[in-house]
Amino acid sequence: MNKGFLAIAAVIVAVAGGAGWYFGGPSEPAEAAVETVAMVDGVQEMTLGADDAPVEIIEYASYTCPHCARFHEGPFKQLKTDYIDTGKVKFTYREVYFDRFGLWGSMVARCGGEQKFFGITTELYAQQSEWARLQDPVAIADALRKIGRTAGMNNEQLDACLNDAEQAETLVAWYEANAARDGISSTPSFVIDGRTYSNMNFAEFQSIIDEKLN
Template sequence: MFIAVVVVVLIGALVVLNNLQPSKADTPPAAGKVYDISTEGQPTIGKPDAKVEVVEFGDFKCPTCRQFETDTFPKLKEQYIDTGKVKLTFINFSFMSQTMGLKDNDSRRAAMFGEAVYKQNPEAFWTYYQELYKNQGDEREAWATEEFLSNIVKQIPGIDVEKVKKDVQDDVNKSELDKDHSIVNRLGISSTPSLFVNGQLSPGYTLDALTPLIEAELAK
């Protein structure tokens, strides 16, 4: 009887633990496969009816994401976004703090500041995006403090920095970040930046990697 009770308790505990863990895809995203990625309510730059959508899964603490922003984004914007052919959507995958073993999850804080800025002014998000990457610190250190991020937001015209701080402190946009991470888990993404072109995984984050997929979609 005692053993039976213990087994039941253990099974119940496992069920609870499984419910607390986000579900993940069995395999990582594969090249050539088209994935359904809902981008409604996500920060997007470019013509809403652009034929091609590039989706970036990024972390503001990720140094390679910074390389995408500084090296690829300007060229992508000039050649494809500003010409109305492509729109770019950003989805948070804020995991770097945990990967680096940091107690202060400033990776999440940076994402939440971005969500709060987006809530006030969707277009202003892209100023935050560029300024934050421009001033990115060492991923091994907890640099994305409230003070640091507030100073970035203060540079963005028309954004109420005190409201942004309060929204972050109150976890107002937690559901938005949870939604982002549920998309990440469903797709099985494990690294940043991960880029998709009309639902197809790009082999890299450079313009050379993205261009063949973009041009193929434009030719359809």
């Protein structure tokens, strides 16, 4: 998804039933965003693999990004099997919020905690062509709730997560700070041992990782 960051910052309006958020106002300057990294509390890093793995990969992705969906349906599965599950790579997933629906997806994915996060993420991408293309925000919220229910949550839990304005503000600040620090301008992007890369296929991942492992 090659597009400039949506200016999402201060104004968040909850709509009944978790149907909508409104983003407005200019983003913070990059310098200010970087300074907020250590001050943003309440956001758990979602990781897979061994903490002491020799290679670290951080993915920046949006739940409404078609390229991200294709990555998770293809190269990510190979990456997980060959490198994450074998203890060679520690993988961290960080959400990017180009639009309000991507934020809603994130809030649903995080609603069940770390244990449910990656399972819900898989479903959000697998069903992206269905829910993300709906024109009605209420229908999108309902579709996201449905995905959340398949993970064992009920509507009361999901509504509480979708209407948590404080958490939404925290997530947006966290995203902007990390993206500014790592120079993220498109999705998916990857930070491999501190160096930022744009989208790539599995063979390219393999080449970079194997070189580092050797």
